Amino acid sequence: xxxxxxxxxxxxxxxxxxxxxxxxxxxxxxxxxxxxxxxxxxxxxxxxxxxxxxxxxxxxxxxxxxxxxxxxxxxxxxxxxxxxxxxxxxxxxxxxxxxxxxxxxxxxxxxxxxxxxxxxxxxxxxxxxxxxxxxxxxxxxxxxxxxxxxxxxxxxxxxxxxxxxxxxxxxxxxxxxxxxxxxxxxxxxxxxxxxxxxxxxxxxxxxxxxxxxxxxxxxxxxxxxxxxxxxxxxxxxxxxxxx
Amino acid sequence: xxxxxxxxxxxxxxxxxxxxxxxxxxxxxxxxxxxxxxxxxxxxxxxxxxxxxxxxxxxxxxxxxxxxxxxxxxxxxxxxxxxxxxxxxxxxxxxxxxxxxxxxxxxxxxxxxxxxxxxxxxxxxxxxxxxxxxxxxxxxxxxxxxxxxxxxxxxxxxxxxxxxxxxxxxxxxxxxxxxxxxxxxxxxxxxxxxxxxxxxxxxxxxxxxxxxxxxxxxxxxxxxxxxxxxxxxxxxxxxxxxx
DNA sequence: CTGATAACTTGACGTCGCTAACTTAGCGCC
DNA sequence: GGCGCTAAGTTAGCGACGTCAAGTTATCAG
Numbered sequence: 001x002x003x004x005x006x007x008x009x010x011x012x013x014x015x016x017x018x019x020x021x022x023x024x025x026x027x028x029x030x031x032x033x034x035x036x037x038x039x040x041x042x043x044x045x046x047x048x049x050x051x052x053x054x055x056x057x058x059x060x061x062x063x064x065x066x067x068x069x070x071x072x073x074x075x076x077x078x079x080x081x082x083x084x085x086x087x088x089x090x091x092x093x094x095x096x097x098x099x100x101x102x103x104x105x106x107x108x109x110x111x112x113x114x115x116x117x118x119x120x121x122x123x124x125x126x127x128x129x130x131x132x133x134x135x136x137x138x139x140x141x142x143x144x145x146x147x148x149x150x151x152x153x154x155x156x157x158x159x160x161x162x163x164x165x166x167x168x169x170x171x172x173x174x175x176x177x178x179x180x181x182x183x184x185x186x187x188x189x190x191x192x193x194x195x196x197x198x199x200x201x202x203x204x205x206x207x208x209x210x211x212x213x214x215x216x217x218x219x220x221x222x223x224x225x226x227x228x229x230x231x232x233x234x235x236x237x238x239x240x241x242x243x
Numbered sequence: 244x245x246x247x248x249x250x251x252x253x254x255x256x257x258x259x260x261x262x263x264x265x266x267x268x269x270x271x272x273x274x275x276x277x278x279x280x281x282x283x284x285x286x287x288x289x290x291x292x293x294x295x296x297x298x299x300x301x302x303x304x305x306x307x308x309x310x311x312x313x314x315x316x317x318x319x320x321x322x323x324x325x326x327x328x329x330x331x332x333x334x335x336x337x338x339x340x341x342x343x344x345x346x347x348x349x350x351x352x353x354x355x356x357x358x359x360x361x362x363x364x365x366x367x368x369x370x371x372x373x374x375x376x377x378x379x380x381x382x383x384x385x386x387x388x389x390x391x392x393x394x395x396x397x398x399x400x401x402x403x404x405x406x407x408x409x410x411x412x413x414x415x416x417x418x419x420x421x422x423x424x425x426x427x428x429x430x431x432x433x434x435x436x437x438x439x440x441x442x443x444x445x446x447x448x449x450x451x452x453x454x455x456x457x458x459x460x461x462x463x464x465x466x467x468x469x470x471x472x473x474x475x476x477x478x479x480x481x482x483x484x485x486x
Numbered sequence: 487c488t489g490a491t492a493a494c495t496t497g498a499c500g501t502c503g504c505t506a507a508c509t510t511a512g513c514g515c516c
Numbered sequence: 517g518g519c520g521c522t523a524a525g526t527t528a529g530c531g532a533c534g535t536c537a538a539g540t541t542a543t544c545a546g
Contacts, residue, residue, distance in 0.1 A: 091468060091469050092469055093469040093472060094469070118420070118421070118424045118426055119362040119363075119420070119424060120362075120424070125425065125428075133428060136426055150469070153469045153470070153473065154469075154473045155469050155472060155473055163437070163438060163441060164441075166421070166427060166438055166442075167418075167438060167441050167442040167445055169417070169421065170414065170417030170418045170420075170421050170438075170442050171413060171414050171417055171442065171445075171446065172417070173417045173420060173421055174412070174413030174414055174415070174416045174417025174418075174420065175410075175413045175417075177361070177362070177413075177416060177417065177420045178361070178409070178412065178413050178416055181361045181362065181363070182368065183361055183379055184409060185368075185376060194406070195406060195409055195410060195413075198406060198407075198410050198453070199409075199410040199413050199414065199446075201449065201453055202410055202414075202445075202446050202449030202450050202453055203414065203442075203445055203446060203449055204449065205448070205449040205452045205453055206444065206445030206446055206447065206448040206449025206450075206452065207445050207449075208472065208473075208476055209448045209449065209452055209476060210441070210444055210445055210448055212476055212477070225334060226334050226335055226336040226337070226393070226396045226397075226398050227396070229336060229398060229451065230396065230397045230398055230451075233451055233452060233455055234455070235478070
């Protein structure tokens with residue numbers, strides 16, 4: 001099963017010990033994608049590279065460190081995908097929407113990596129300068145900046161955009177996570193994409209709308225009276241852009 | 244570490260073989276809550292009940308079946324919590340909001356169970372009449388019914404409420420899942436609760452608003468022009484109930 | 487040519503999920 | 517009241533896992 005490479009692997013030269021590190025990382029990600037998290041074994045990774053098992057521990061503290069490295073790469077890829085999706089979009093709200101769609105798209109096309117990144121048993125990264133947490137923070141900061149641009153345009157009316165960012169992130173993550181977990185069993189890819197678009201638009205529009213409600217809304221719940229809410233929203237429908 | 248009980252456990256009588264089954268299940272959940280998923284070992288569970296390890300396999304096919312049983316109980320508890328929260332609330336939108344809050348609350352007070360339920364490595368329950376999937380479906384159906392009541396009142400204007408249900412579920416799940424995963428590191432409980440309330444209200448309001456937008460919105464993205472959106476929303480603010 | 491040492495390998499420990507084969511306790515039955 | 521069937525367990529062990537201690541081999545400075 002765990003195919004050893006044809007070339008028995010030449011030992012690394014004196015200075016280039018990190019070569020194996022890169023190969024191990026690549027093998028880990030390949031194994032993860034091809035056979036799932038359960039198949040990612042220190043033994044299997046080592047075998048795939050063509051090296052003995054304990055050799056892994058010369059370059060990674062433990063199995064967790066190996067997966068952490070994959071997480072780091074995943075954060076970078078996720079950030080890049082979102083950035084690329086928003087590139088050249090002038091309107092900040094539309095740019096934010098595209099970021100959200102790109103997030104879900106990336107998550108669904110990198111399911112195993114996403115699972116390891118955000119659905120793992122426990123990431124007790126108590127270390128404050130943990131590189132994978134830092135990468136996540138950076139990705140979140142980029143999203144916050146995108147939200148901030150919406151605030152500047154008056155789409156969101158909030159003093160601190162970070163809460164809004166988290167809530168939007170939760171909406172996108174919720175879709176990816178639910179689909180990956182298998183809680184939503186039979187669903188075509190097209191349906192999933194439609195759901196993602198819907199959830200993201202809901203979150204975006206909801207954020208814009210929520211900040212325009214009276215301040216005491218938090219205490220009493222927003223619009224206890226559905227009838228009043230319906231009346232208000234119907235009034236809005238006239239005022240919104242139609243095409 | 245794995246403390247055996249003081250009473251060495253009397254063997255079950257002839258007919259009551261299921262007694263051990265219940266004890267194993269209880270021990271599993273306790274172990275899960277007290278020491279986390281990693282501590283849930285077939286050996287540890289058996290030791291806690293005071294029985295030999297293979298005895299577990301007389302009542303559960305494998306470790307997965309043991310965890311599945313916990314999942315089943317968790318689904319039931321989650322459903323009950325949502326139902327209790329909505330009980331006696333006449334307004335359907337407010338009832339839906341309370342259901343969402345109860346969902347997040349339950350998830351955060353049953354983190355380990357929630358993790359096992361919806362953040363597990365893989366739930367390849369291909370079996371169509373898998374009881375845990377069925378329980379999830381039942382919980383989802385209840386939520387759909389709550390959404391349907393909002394549709395009847397005109398809060399949501401959709402033909403099929405199931406998509407809306409999934410999107411709302413995703414919003415609530417997203418918050419729980421993000422917090423549990425540790426992606427949002429330092430956060431007080433009060434802040435988390437506030438975030439949850441915000442995310443749920445955003446999703447609910449967004450759903451109500453989205454269905455009032457023109458039909459071609461899906462193709463071109465909703466409100467490409469932020470300025471127009473802002474103008475429309477500000478118009479709305481006047482019409483909405485203020486107190 | 488020769489050490490020093492970076493880059494590995496061999497072998498093993500303890501724990502895991504799970505199985506096969508054996509043992510013991512309760513109950514119907516003649 | 518002893519007998520035998522079988523439900524309800526136990527003992528022993530397999531292969532795979534993460535990880536470590538100690539030994540080995542290849543490379544390069546001198």
